[in-house]
Amino acid sequence: MKIGYARVSTEDQNLDLQLDLLSQDGCQKIFKEKMTGKRGSRPVLDKALATLKNGDMLVVWKLDRLGRSLRNLTNILNDLEGRGIGFRSISDGIDTETPAGRLLFHLIGAIAEFECSQISERTKAGLHAARRRGRRLGRPPRIGHHDVKLAKHLRDTQKLNYADIAARLGVGRTTLWRAMAEDAEP
Structure with a gap:
């Protein structure tokens, strides 16, 4: 048919x-x-x-x-x-x-199949080159260095927990926690 x-x-x-x-x-x-x-x-x-x-x-x-x-x-x-x-x-x-x-x-x-592998190869090479140049890949951070400093200040002086600090900054707890951890790296 x-x-x-x-x-x-x-x-x-x-x-x-x-x-x-x-x-x-x-x-x-x-x-x-x-x-x-x-x-x-x-x-x-x-x-x-x-x-x-x-x-x-x-x-x-x-x-x-x-x-x-x-x-x-x-x-x-x-x-x-x-x-x-x-x-x-x-x-x-x-x-x-x-x-x-x-x-x-x-x-x-x-x-x-050839086209697919070529695209993958070019993408990987481009990402690798960007990382070598120190470029941060992915979404831009939701929270900047200034906000991380403020969060640490609130945690240390007012003894607020991550949930309360995140609510004040308008971000999620995980976002705040990750930003503070990255900021602590040398």
């Missing part, structure tokens, strides 16, 4: 072109979704994927209708292949039931 999936990103966009092409391609059932591809969850796509059985074929108009990121797309296609489900992208000329289509599918997967 050929099952189609059509998606547009916004409510004011039109699905007609995709629906016509999916019908012409012989899809017996077509799932329609109006939602951005950048969202993690696409309920209609999930339903379409759950409907597919061994021997079925998922058909889309273009690859970008199925997934926005290469990683997401590769994960979906690997799942389909593992379940014995074919995949066809009409305008991209991919059909995993042909040798050329399977080759293209695996090339896309290899490129996605």
Whole structure:
């Protein structure tokens, strides 16, 4: 059975072109979704994927209708292949039931894996370089050196506990405790 999936990103966009092409391609059932591809969850796509059985074929108009990121797309296609489900992208000329289509599918997967490792490598190198230059990474501190001095003064002179001091400074107890511990380091 050929099952189609059509998606547009916004409510004011039109699905007609995709629906016509999916019908012409012989899809017996077509799932329609109006939602951005950048969202993690696409309920209609999930339903379409759950409907597919061994021997079925998922058909889309273009690859970008199925997934926005290469990683997401590769994960979906690997799942389909593992379940014995074919995949066809009409305008991209991919059909995993042909040798050329399977080759293209695996090339896309290899490129996605390479891209992912390159991004990870560049990110790690950038973080390492920033640390070497003494740059503090992460969120900016919620509490500055002046506030830490005030907190220590309140603790020592007025014998206030961390919860009371944190409430006065408008921060959480853990934030205050961590800032005071870091300030004590040489």
